[in-house]
Every structure is written in structure tokens, then in C-alpha cells.
Amino acid sequence: MTFLQLLIIAIVQGITEFLPISSSGHLILIPYLTDFPDQGPLIDVAVHVGSLLAIIVYFFKDVLVLARGGFASIGVGADRPGAPAERRLFWWIVLGTIPAVVFGLAIKLGAFNNVAETWFGITVVDDDLMSSIRFTDLIAFNLIFYGILLGLADWIGRETKVFEDMTWRDGLLVGLAQALAIIPGTSRSGVTMTMARFLGYQRVEAARFSFLLSIPAVAGAGVLIVPEIFEAGTALAWDALVAGVLTFIAAFATMAFLMNFLKRASMSVFVLYRVAMGIGLFYFF
Template identity: 40%
Template sequence: MWDLLKAVVLGTLQGLTEFLPISSSAHLRIFPEWFGWGDPGAAFTAVVQIGTELAVLIYFRKDIWNIGSTWVKAIFKPELRGTHEARMGWFIIFGSLPIVVLGIALKDIIESEFRNLWIVAAMLVVMGVVLGIADRVGRNERRTEQIQMKDAMLMGLAQAMALVPGVSRSGATISMGRFLGLEREAATRFAFLLAIPAVVGAGLFTLPDIPNGDNTYGWGPTLVATVVSFVVATPPSRGCCATSRRAPTRRS
């Protein structure tokens, strides 16, 4: 029962921090240590983030449908290949490659050395400074429709830095977008969309480690924390999917 109560607390923490560029994974690493609960584990952290990513899927469901359906149609209809939606599909695919490759290659280090509290704390400070500088020097010259493949790859490389707890996934991606001259809304929107394959993929990839890996919690608390994180992070229905509205700012 005590583990379930802790899972509710950690799920709430994940839901509250996911939409801020402050690294929810860092908070899931630091907060339990304050109370002597120990490290919940890399697999627990990755799986719980699926809950908040489901909330992102709900928020952007129209965008995701438009991009996905147009990308599939463009495979068979050449006239659609130059559309913004079809190109965004490719941008998300190629932008996701860095974190996938590095995540698999560095899996053991991510689950051990990278979870050192000194590294986590240092990365929180560094990313706060980087995000502040990026927003100050960002030129606000380009909108979402002007994103190019090189932008997607560079933002994908920035996202891969979030394999280190303390580096906010959205914070790193948004910072790179701002350095590239994207407007705040454009950088934030693409960061959200780019994170979907990475977060969901990481959660599914680490599912087998929940009962077998070096994790504090088993299936029950992990599922409870995931559901709680989804409920806490789910936006009001009136705010969902309005592509013309400003997206919330967020991590990973």
C-alpha cells in the first residue's frame, strides 16, 4: 500500500512537470531521494512518461492525424509529397533517429552513471542557462511551415541530450529551435510532436525491465503512477488540438 501511495505522488509529480521545460525525469530522480524513497529507476521513469505523452497525443490529435494521414497518402500520391504535413512526417521520423540510436547504444550508462545526482543537478543548472540564452537571442524569424530537414536533425540531436536526467527534452529541443530562429510557438509545437515517438518508444522499450531490472517498483505501482500522470497532465477539452492556439511549454 505504501508503494502505491508513493506511486500516486510520483505520478502527480510527473504530470505537473511534463509540460514545463524543467526535466520531469530529473524531478523523479531528485524528489524521492529527499524523502528516502531511493531511485525509482530508469525503467519506471520511462514508463510513467507514457502517461503524460498520452495527454500530448490528445492535445495534438488533429495535428497528428493530419500529419500521419498525409504522410501515408504521399507515399502513393506524389503531388502530396511537397505539402507541409507530409514533410513534417519525415522531419519527425528523421529527427527521432538520434535519440533512438543513442538510447539503445547507451542504455546501460543511462540506467547507471547518468542517474548520479551530481550529474542531474549540474544538467538542471546548465539547461536553465541555455534555455534563457536561447530565448534571449532567438530571432523569431521563422514559423512552423518554414522548418527544414536540417532544423529537424539539429533539434533531434538536441532532444537526444535528454537521455541524461536533468536535461529537459522540450527545453533542449526548444532551445535549439530558438537558436535556429524559430518563433517560440513553432519551436514548442515541433518539440512536442518530435517527443512523441521518443517518449512512447522509450517507455515500450523499457517495459520488460520493470519486473526484472533495478527498479524500486513493480507493475502495480508503475501502472498506478502512469495512470495518475495521464490524469494530471490531460488538458481541458476546450484547449485540445487547436492548431492556431499557443501550445503549452513542456519537458521531458
């Protein structure tokens, strides 16, 4: 693989994984606009690992709180001041992860194939989804629909809650929203921020909530691809390392940008971008 291909994959993954603009809506354009070969499962794992490390480094203090909460749940440091609150946040994140795990495993096992074929005209396990015109229509529609929903949530949502205010109900609802990201064009970060804003979380806190909830989701997505690596071999080890490092840089910069941007601006620019891109996909394809 060329450095240019690795760079483009890393930038697209690092940026679109965390901005509420849908990674699938952008990834679909790469094979149409370039003659790059498929990057393979090892590169997919590498970019997921790069994204995951970026979240952990950027939100290290929050990750440490959640880790302490996990240890407190098994009795390690359970008598510390603050341990009950940390334990509660840990379990609410676990609760919010369950819907995505259930939906992800169901798709991996092919449980939704009939639904996907009936409703969307696509086959989930088909390796050549990009050739489906109805698949591109689905992405375009969801870019627009969930973009408008994001704008509505940002417009009417109060700004009263922070991440530490999370309850089991909030964790579950945002987790259910995250599970919707299995539908192409939805955007995992976009749909979780949308739900968090509807629940009254401040813009920055909605993004923080979304990113922290993504840790097990991004890690799980990488783990699900690992078996494919053993089938394909590991000849691209150096390319994978480069892709992972580049993705880490792109993802870290994206999170820093978004967290600072949302301190002084609304989600409107992302809403407009999603709608424009959705219309563009309808026209282009």
C-alpha cells in the first residue's frame, strides 16, 4: 500500500469517527474517487486501535475514573471517597454498551440479513456493498435525516447536565442510540450526541459522553475483525503500524478541535454539512 492511501484512510477514519458526519458516508467515496485496492482487515484493526488510543489519551482522567469505578465494583478501593460515584458511572457506561454489543453480534451472525434485504435492499454479509445503488441511497437518506434530528436536538435541548450527572436511564438511552449506528449513514458520534442533547447535556458534555461511550464500541469493532487477520495473514504489519499512528494523530486532533469548537458554537455546521453531503450523494450516484 502507498503512503497516500494509508494517509487518506487514517484521515477519513480519524475525522469521521468522531465528528457527527458519518464515516460510512465518506468511506463510500474512496473506491469511487480513487483506484486504491481494498486495505484489508489488518489495516481496519490498526485504524480502530489508533482511534481507541486517541480517546484514552485525550480523556485519560475520565478513563482513569471509569477504571477506578470498575475496580471498585470488584472490591478494589471500594472504601475510597468518591468510589460510589465512580462505580456508578462505570456501570452506566457498561449498560450503555450492551445494546451495541447485542446488535453488533446479531449482525455478525447474520440475524438481520432478511430485514436488511427486505427494508434496505442490501445484504449485510455481502463484501461488495459499495456496488449497491440502494445502499448509497440509504446512506444519503440517513445523512440528511439524522443530520436534521441532530439540529433539532441541539436547538431544543437544554444545557443543564454534565457527564457526571449520568443516570442508568441516560446511559441506556444513549446506548440504544449508539446501536442505531449499525445503519450506514447514521454516524455513531452523531446519533449519541443527538440523544445526549435531547436529554439536556451541554454540547461539550454530549461530545464527552459520546467519546467515552465509544471506548468499548471501538474496541469491540476492532476485536470482531481480528479473526479475519488470521485468515488473510499479516504481511501488511508495517502498513498497519503507519495507519494506526496516522489515525491516532487525526483522531486526537479531531477530538481537540470538536471539544473546543462546541464551547463557542452549535452543531449547525455539522447539520448543514450532512444535509449537503446527503444531497450530493443522491446526485453523484
